[in-house]
Amino acid sequence: MWVETAENTIQQVVSQKPVSFEEQTYGIRLTGIVQGVGFRPFVYQLAHEWGLTGTVSNGPEGVKVVLTTDQTTANRFLETLLANTPPQALVEKYELESLPFCSFQTFKIIKSQAGKLTNGLKLTPDFAMCSSCRAELHDPQNRRFRYPFITCTQCGPRYSIQRAVPYDRAQTTMQVFEMCPACLDEYNDPNHRRFYSQTNSCPTCGIQLGWYTCRQATAYSSSFLHDTHWILDRAHRALKAGKIVAVKGIGGYLLLCDATNESAVATLRERKHRPTKPFAVLYPTLDVLQREATVSVQESDALLSSVAPIVLVRPHTTTSIAPSVNPGLTHLGVMLPYAPLLELIAHDFGKPLVATSGNRSGSPIIFKDADALTELSQVADFILTHNREIVLPQDDSVLRFSSFYAKQIVLRRSRGLTGSVNANGLTSTTSIQLSFGASQKSTFTLLAADNLHTSQYLGDLEDWETQTHFKHTLQHL
Ligand SMILES: [Zn+2]
Ligand SMILES: [Zn+2]
Incomplete structure (x- = not known):
């Protein structure tokens, strides 16, 4: 029997059966956001601390723990586990059950059980870079110094790179x-913060950048294809010179240019055929942003969270932002670097950058490299790409806070907010229910039992490419 996580439920589990000190084998099943958040390494470490034997694995419904111990220890282990889950995890349901007796020598992480997404398991969203990875990224002594794809068990892409479950x-x-x-050593070391990190990589074995120069709507590759430092330097110089650079981010390509350069912003508007709709701005740090805008505690918390969305704030009248970034508006959409590649670009530049979805006006964000090279070469002067494929494209999420009660209002649900919807008591007992959102800002929601999936913002269905994108996202589920 599944137990909903709420106050006092642990006590209910403990008291379900009379206490027995006889060893038995127990299974603990946990579901919710439990994959891609460091859950298996966490259970492994806890089991070793407790001197327990058994296994932990991912499956299509979540995480499964098997232990051979007495009932009291099994219950207390579950209680401790639920009270100390990794920061990004959200256990929605759990179950403790008796299994046929099995003897184990030690406690191991074992191979995942394959299968289709079933009720309960939530697709884990992408997480903004954590503070530990940010510190390593800027540490000249660290082997991942200025490596644009640094991640750990607590941060990095998940939803956008996942082809199937389990994670x-x-x-x-x-x-x-x-x-x-070196990466394998970290991966296999239970004491390392990258123990069992599925996205682990480094400059030696990992993802590589690519740089293209666009001339007459054609992208030409450079011979320095894999030189990260050379490419980042080129990007910096281009932005400083008022050029437009398309950068492959987490959910797709972004178009960047100097947000303080009126001529650069005007050129971007002209090439993108977007005369007036506001652009979002990427600030290098919260400090730089706070010099230019009023940012409430709620707004800064959102900007610094693992979602790291675009947040609408009110710029000071003395802002350095070019007038055509948000013409005629009192608010400006701002964000902080959520991916290490964006962190390096923004950090090197030191000033705000326009960061808008790389697409034709009205079409979905471009996420395939071939499309970027043909479509974005008509808009950008340079294209900075990399060789990690994006499976599910997403724009940046957009939030604002109400002026009186400072309540969060989601204006665009996308990167960081996709795949983790609380059903809030909604349930469908007989069939799978599928509902579709508005035509211009389309999304879909799928309700199966009490599991609710709301898709990312998918765009305007008037556009043929948006329709294709819509089908692709639905079929992926
Ligand atoms: Zn990290
Ligand atoms: Zn490596």
Whole structure:
């Protein structure tokens, strides 16, 4: 019997059966956001601390723990586990059950059980870079110094790179990158913060940048294809010179230009055929942003969260932002670097950058490299790409806070907010229900039992490419 997580429920589990000190084998099943959040390494470490034997694995419904111990210990272990889950995890339901007796020598993480997404398991969203990875990224002594794809068990892409469940490297677009001995050592070390990190990589074995120069709507590749430092330097110089650079981010390509350069912003508007709709701005740090805009505690918390959305704030009248970034508006959409590649670009530039979805006006964000090279070469002067494939494209999410009660209002649900919807008591007992949102800002919601999936913002269905994108996202589920 599944137990909903709420106050006092742990006590209910403990008291379900009379206490027995006889050893038995127990299974613990947990579902919710439990994959891609460091759950297996967490259970492994906890079981070793407790001197328990058994296994932990991912499956299509979540995480499964098997232990051979006495009933009191099994209940207390579950209680401790639920009270100390990794920060990004959200256990929605759990179950403790008796299994046929099995003897184990030690406690191991074992191979995942394959299968289709079933009720309960939530698709894990992409997480903004964590503070530990940010510190390593800027540490000249660290082997991942200025590596644009640094991640750990607590941060990095998940939803956008996952091809199938359960979450394992082989089911993501990280599959093609084979870990070097140093990365493998971290991956196999229970005391390392990258123990069992499925996105683990480094400059030796990992993702590589590519740089293209666009001339007459054609993208030409550079011979310095894999030189990260050379490419980042080129990007910096181009932005400084008022050029437009298309950058492959987490959910798709973004178009960047100097947000303080009126001529650069006007050129972007002209080439993108977007005369007046406001652009979002990427600030290098919260400090730089706070010098230019009023940012409430709620707004800064959102900007610094693992979702790292665009947040609408009110700029000061003395702002350095070019007038055509948000013409005639009192508010400006701002964000902070959520991916290490964007962190390096924004950090090097030191000033705000326009960061808008790379697409033709009205079409979905471009996420395939071939499309970027043909379509974005008509808009950008340079294209900065990389060789980690994106499976599910997403725009940046957009939030604002109400002026009186500071309540969060989601204006666009996308990167960081997709795949993790609370059903809030909604349930469908007889069939799967599918509902579709408005035509211009389309999304869909799928309700199966009490599991609710709301898709990311998918765009205007007037556009043929948006329709294709809509079908692709629905079929992926
Ligand atoms: Zn991290
Ligand atoms: Zn490596």
